[in-house]
Amino acid sequence: MNYKKGRYSSLIKPLFGFIDLVIINAAVFYFDINLKNIYIFCLYISLSWMIIAIKNHFYEVQRHTRLIQIIPLLFKQIILFTIVLYAFIGFFKQPNVSRFALGNYLLLVFLLIFIFKFLTTFLLKKYRTVLRGNNRKVIVIGCNDKARQLIKTFNTRLDYGYKFEAQFSIKDKEFSLDNCFNYIIENNIDEIYFSVSELSNKQINRLIDFADNNLRELKFIPDNKEIYSKKLKYEYYDYIPILSIRAIPLQEPFSKLVKRLFDIVFSLFIIVFVLSWLTPIIALLIKLESKGPVFFKQSRNGFNYKEFDCYKFRSMTPNKDANLHQATKGDLRVTKMGAFIRKTSIDELPQFFNVLFGDMSVVGPRPHMVSHTNMYAQRIDKFMVRHFVKPGITGLAQVSGFRGEIETDKDIINRVKYDIFYIENWSLLLDIKIAIQTFTNAVKGEEKAY
Template sequence: MNYKQGRYSNLIKPLFGLIDLVIINTTVFFFNINLKNAYIFNLYISLVWIFISVRNYFYEVERHTKIIKIITLLFRQIILFALALYAFIGVFKQPNISRLALGNYLLTIFALIFIFKFFNLYLLKKYRSVLSRNTRNVIVIGKNEKTRQLIKIFNTRLDFGYKFKAQFNTDSESFSLNNCFNYIIENNIDEIYFSVAELSNKQINRLIDFADNNLRELKFIPDNKDIYAKKLKYEYYDYIPILSLRAIPLQESVNKFIKRFFDIIFSSFIIVFVLSWLTPILAILIKLESKGPVFFKQSRNGFNYEEFDCYKFRSMTPNKSAHSAQATKGDMRITKMGKFIRKTSIDELPQFFNVLFGDMSVVGPRPHMVTHTNLYAQKVDKFMVRHFVKPGITGLAQISGFRGEIETDKDIINRVKYDIFYIENWSLLLDLKIMIQTFLNALKGEEKAY
C-alpha cells in the first residue's frame, strides 16, 4: 500500500478564507463607522464570517462548480453577513454607529471579495489548463453515451484539472476488473468513474472494496438518479450527473481547517499547562523503577497510509517484542508505574506533540503498529478506509468499548465499523463528545486499559 496523493490543493480554500478575513478586517479602517472599540468589532465580524462561511459552504467550490452557484453563494454570504453586521449595533448597544458608513463598508467588501473570488478562480483554471498542475488522474469503466460525454469533458475542459488516462470497455472479451485494478495501481490513478448500468452487483461490490482498501475515490455514473439513496453525494460535471460513494466531511477544506485549528489550540494548551510540569515528575518516577528512555517511540501508519513516529511515556521494561506484540492482561513487561499511567491513559499524553506536528489529530481512528496494520489491511474488509483521515489520540471506537488489546476478530471488525462511522459523520460536536467521554472513562478506569 504505497499510494500517496501528494496534493496540496487542500491549502487553497483555507488560504482564500484567510485572505477574505484580511479584506473584511482591514477595510473597516477606511470608513468612519464611529466604533467604540474597533478590536471587538474586528473579532465579531471575523467569527461571524467564519460561522456563516461554514453554514453556507462558501468555500466549498469545486473545480466543476457552475458559475451561477458561485454567484448564489456569494450573494447569500453577503446578505447573511449584512444582517449580522447590523445586529452588532443592538447586541453591543452602540447606537452612535453610522448606518451609512456601515452600508458603504458592506458594498466595498462585497465588491472586493467578488473581484478576488473570480480572479482567483480564473487563475486556478489557468493553473490547471496551461501549466497542467493541481490535476487528478482518472479512468472510466464502461462504454456508452454518458461515458463518452464524460470523457469529452475530461479532455476538453482542461480547467477542471482531470487527466483522463484510460477507458475500460465492459463488453470487451478481454475486460476484467483485475486488469483495471492493476492499471489503477501502476498508473497512480486518483479517481475511478464507472457506469452503474454496465456492471453486475458482484462487480460493483468488488470495485467498492478495492477503492476502499486502496484509498482511491470511486464515483458513479448513474443510469437513473432516482434509485440511489440520498446519502450519496450527487454532482454535475457540466450536464453529466456523477455520484460519489462516500462523502467524507473532513475532505472539505473548511472542515479540515477547523479541525486543524482546534488541534493546534488544544494540543498547545495541554503541552504548556500539563506536560510542562508533568513530564519531569513522570521522568523521575519512570527512571527510578527501570532503566531506559522516558519516552517510547513506535512507527505507525497515519493519513494516506504514511508512517510516522508515535510517542508515549514508556510503560514497559525495554524488550525486543515492544514493536510487534500488543500488551496483554497481566503482561509481565509492564512496570508498576506503567500500569498506573496506562490505566489512566497518561502514557498517551506525549501524542499531543504528534498532534501539534500534524501527524495526528486529537480525535480520529487510533493508529496501529505497522506490522499489525499490514496484517489487518489484508484480513479485515475496509480497514484501509481509516487512513482517509488523520489518526487520533482517542476515537469513537475507543469510547465505545473497543480500545486496547485485540483479542478476537470481532474486536478489530467492530473497531473499523466505528471508525468508518466517525469518518462519514464527523462534526466538531462529535469530537467534543468523544473527548469528554474519554476524560470520564480515564477517571473511572476501563476494563481493557492495561
C-alpha cells in the same frame, strides 16, 4: 393528477429567514456603531446574510436533522458573517465605525439567532410529537430488514413528523403497483419509500413516473447491508450524474481549518498546562523503576498510510517485541508504573506533540503498529478507509468500548465500523463530545486499559 398538497411546510424556511433578517437589522439600532448611512449598512448585511446562508445551507434543516447537527451550521454562519461584516469598514471606507460596538452587535445577533434557531426546532419537534401536526403520510414498498427498521423509526420517532400508513410486500401474491397507486391517491400519501433491491428496473421506472405525475416524493431504501458507508455524495460531471460511495467532511477546506485550529489549541493547552509539570514527575518515576528511555517511540501509519513516529511515556521494560506484539492482560513486560499510566491513559499524553506537529489529531481513528496495520489491511474489509483522515489520540471506537487489545477479528471489525462512521459524520461538536467522554472514561477507569 388530482393531488394538491395542503401543507404549509414550504413557508417555514422563508419565514425563518425573514425573522433572522429582522433580528440582524433591528439589532443595528440598539448600538451606536457610528455609521455614515445606516440604511446602506442594513442592505449590505441583509444581502450578505442571505448569500452566506444559501452557500452554507443554513436553512436546509430537515425534520430528521438532530439538534446537535445545527450547532456547526450556526458557528459557520456567524464566523462567515463576522468576516463579511468587518469587511464593510474597508470596502465602504468608514474608518470611524466603532469596532467595539460592532463586536457587541455580533454577540447579540449570535445569541438571538442561536436561541431562535433552537427554540423553533424544539417547538416544531414538540408540535409533531404532542399535537401530531406538520405530519407527512408515508408508505413503504418492500419487506426486508431495512424496510422494517425504517417503519420502526417512523413509529417511534414521532418528532420526525412521519405518519406510517401501510407496507406493501413484493412477496405478496396480490401485490401490484396499480394497487399501490390507488392506495396512494385514495389516502393522500405524501411520500413513498421503496426497497431498490426488491423491484425490477421496469417497476422502478413506473414508480418514478407515477410519483412525478402525481406530485409525490419518492425515496429509495438502498440494500447496503454489506456496506458500512451510508452516505453517498451526488455530483455532476458536466451533465453526467456521479455517485461517490462516501462523503468525507474533513476533505472540505473549511472543515480542515476548523479541525486543525481545534487540534492546535487543545494540544497547546495540554502541553503548557499539563505536560510542563507532569513530564518531570512521570520521568522520575519511570527512571526509578526501570532502566531505559522516558519516552517510547513507535512507527505507525497515519494520513494516506504515511508512517510517522508516535510518542508515548514508556510503560514497559525495553524489549525487542515492543513493535510486534500488543500489550495483553497481565503482560509481564508492563512495569508497575507502566500499569498505572496505561490504566489512566497518561502514557498517551506525549502524543499531543504529534498533534501539534501535524501527524495526528486529538480525535480520529487510533493508529496501529505498522505490522498490525499491514496484517489487518489484508484481513479486514475496509480497514484502509481509516487512513483517509489523520489518526487520533482518542476516537469514537475507543469511547464506544473498542479500545485496547484486539482479541478477535470482531473487535477490529467493530472498531473499523465506528471509525468509518466518524469519518463520514465528523463535526467539531462530535470531537468535543469524544474528548470529554475520553476524559470521563479515564477518570472512571476502563476494563481494557492495560
